[in-house]
Amino acid sequence: MFEIRIHSRGGQGGVTASRLVALAAIHDGKYATACVFYSPQRRGAPVISFVRIDDFPVRIYSHIQNPDLVVILDKGLLETVDVFQKLKKGGKILINSSEGKIFPGFSSSHADLTQIAHRERLVVAGYLILNTPLLGALARMGVVSLDSARKAIREMFPDPRNIRAAEAAYREMSP
Amino acid sequence: MKTIATGNKAVAEAVQQARPAVIAAYPITPQTAIIEQIAKAVSSGTLNSRFISVESEHSAMAACIGASLTGVRTFTATSSQGLLYMHEMTNWAAGSRLPIVMANVNRAVAPGWNIWADHTDALQERDTGWLQVYAGSVQEAYDAVLMAFPIAEHEDVLLPVMVNLDGFALSHIFQPLETVEVGDFIAPLHLPHAIDTRDPAGYGVLTGPESYFKFRWDIERSMRDSVNVIQSVQEDFSRRFGRSYGFTEDYLCSDAEVVVMAMGTLGKEAEIAVDLLRVEGIKAGSMRLRWLRPFPELNLAGREVVVIDRSYSFGFGGVLATSVRSRIKREVYSVIAGLGGQEVSYEDIAGFVRRRCIGREDWFGVNGHV
Numbered sequence: 184m185f186e187i188r189i190h191s192r193g194g195q196g197g198v199t200a201s202r203l204v205a206l207a208a209i210h211d212g213k214y215a216t217a218c219v220f221y222s223p224q225r226r227g228a229p230v231i232s233f234v235r236i237d238d239f240p241v242r243i244y245s246h247i248q249n250p251d252l253v254v255i256l257d258k259g260l261l262e263t264v265d266v267f268q269k270l271k272k273g274g275k276i277l278i279n280s281s282e283g284k285i286f287p288g289f290s291s292s293h294a295d296l297t298q299i300a301h302r303e304r305l306v307v308a309g310y311l312i313l314n315t316p317l318l319g320a321l322a323r324m325g326v327v328s329l330d331s332a333r334k335a336i337r338e339m340f341p342d343p344r345n346i347r348a349a350e351a352a353y354r355e356m357s358p
Numbered sequence: 359m360k361t362i363a364t365g366n367k368a369v370a371e372a373v374q375q376a377r378p379a380v381i382a383a384y385p386i387t388p389q390t391a392i393i394e395q396i397a398k399a400v401s402s403g404t405l406n407s408r409f410i411s412v413e414s415e416h417s418a419m420a421a422c423i424g425a426s427l428t429g430v431r432t433f434t435a436t437s438s439q440g441l442l443y444m445h446e447m448t449n450w451a452a453g454s455r456l457p458i459v460m461a462n463v464n465r466a467v468a469p470g471w472n473i474w475a476d477h478t479d480a481l482q483e484r485d486t487g488w489l490q491v492y493a494g495s496v497q498e499a500y501d502a503v504l505m506a507f508p509i510a511e512h513e514d515v516l517l518p519v520m521v522n523l524d525g526f527a528l529s530h531i532f533q534p535l536e537t538v539e540v541g542d543f544i545a546p547l548h549l550p551h552a553i554d555t556r557d558p559a560g561y562g563v564l565t566g567p568e569s570y571f572k573f574r575w576d577i578e579r580s581m582r583d584s585v586n587v588i589q590s591v592q593e594d595f596s597r598r599f600g601r602s603y604g605f606t607e608d609y610l611c612s613d614a615e616v617v618v619m620a621m622g623t624l625g626k627e628a629e630i631a632v633d634l635l636r637v638e639g640i641k642a643g644s645m646r647l648r649w650l651r652p653f654p655e656l657n658l659a660g661r662e663v664v665v666i667d668r669s670y671s672f673g674f675g676g677v678l679a680t681s682v683r684s685r686i687k688r689e690v691y692s693v694i695a696g697l698g699g700q701e702v703s704y705e706d707i708a709g710f711v712r713r714r715c716i717g718r719e720d721w722f723g724v725n726g727h728v
Contacts, residue, residue, distance in 0.1 A: 202532045206362045217532040243630055244527045244623040245703035
């Protein structure tokens with residue numbers, strides 16, 4: 184089983200991102216679930232979402248304890264939330280940032296999702312939406328295939344800007 | 359068709375396929391997405407039903423009762439406080455022998471104000487004459503709603519059915535969902551005691567001491583007969599669509615020495631705990647109770663039983679533990695866990711089994727308990 188924890192702020196699209204990842208994984212022929220730790224929803228408040236991907240139906244409902252991958256959509260959360268809590272030894276990190284950062288013991292990648300979303304004008308209610316570029320970055324990391332990522336985006340967000348943003352993130356993210 | 363959906367969306371999909379003539383509902387977290395999607399289908403014309411927006415859950419059930427009395431299919435959805443507010447009318451629905459189907463998204467009862475999963479809301483409806491089934495996955499929530507209509511509407515039953523799904527844990531999780539072509543799986547409703555709207559008449563419902571008990575016995579007789587109906591509808595569903603359901607879902611029970619019993623998502627999570635325990639050499643199994651009413655026979659002879667309750671009857675014990683104990687006429691290890699969405703992982707459940715103490719009750723997370 185591959186377990187992902189996504190740290191975001193309310194309004195950034197972290198919850199929808201978790202659903203996109205799960206849908207893409209299902210298109211890859213896997214089983215997947217996506218859920219959120221729900222609390223009264225406020226824009227800007229820290230939000231945690233979870234994705235589980237497996238070759239078998241997922242029967243777990245509790246929160247992910249030891250993720251394989253942690254995604255941080257707002258690097259400001261590094262200051263306020265213990266985003267690396269119980270991340271597996273050697274686990275992966277993906278940060279939405281224009282520059283790379285080294286976290287000893289983990290393997291870290293970065294992509295400037297905000298800049299990509301800005302370029303494609305992915306804005307809802309005044310907020311840049313990062314979920315579709317995030318899926319492109321995760322495809323580059325091999326979490327899902329690029330074809331399935333495109334298919335999932337087409338199903339959930341038919342506007343072509345979303346596919347373009349995902350492809351841009353796939354191309355531009357750090358190796 | 360294979361897709362991905364939340365529990366709420368799965369319920370709404372199934373309702374649209376069952377095509378009730380009337381849906382009356384009032385929004386409440388975490389159920390609102392169910393009626394939002396149905397209302398959208400009605401307003402866009404894809405669902406040819408009457409959607410009645412009401413000012414309260416009491417009225418939602420009253421509207422369903424009024425519509426159902428004319429012999430048409432009805433549906434509503436609610437949760438927690440909404441279900442409690444409906445209570446007078448849920449009794450009325452069962453007593454009037456109306457096959458209303460309701461989705462209840464299980465949520466804690468206030469105070470303290472809490473929107474997370476808990477079975478107290480539905481268990482306070484236990485003795486109303488409603489059939490109650492609890493889903494353990496998004497797929498099962500969809501399938502259970504499809505099956506609820508033919509069960510409720512069967513001439514040997516004619517009682518309302520409540521389909522329960524855990525708030526957020528199931529109502530908001532995204533999981534794979536395979537929808538079906540319903541075909542003639544749900545036959546047209548024939549309500550033998552429907553009122554004739556072309557020849558309206560009033561009937562007194564005053565029922566004296568010489569006959570009231572006969573109506574109550576008739577509810578119980580139908581509740582007992584519903585066992586065969588549930589079985590045959592579940593078999594028909596399995597023949598047509600390939601997914602099989604029983605009164606319980608048993609996982610590695612056949613050679614188990616200790617069996618975990620729970621309802622809803624905790625019952626599903628318990629299967630992972632069983633896998634962990636088996637690796638340690640503990641012969642564990644999981645029996646997830648699906649139907650609370652009618653309460654099934656339980657094949658637990660010779661095994662120790664750990665019961666997890668997501669609710670409590672103050673002054674006595676966990677509602678499920680009490681029921682199981684009474685059914686198997688033996689002591690169990692009762693754990694009260696997951697109230698108000700309390701996080702309970704498969705590791706925790708495995709711990710309950712390892713530290714089980716038959717005859718005792720423990721509250722998970724309370725000092726001095728497990």
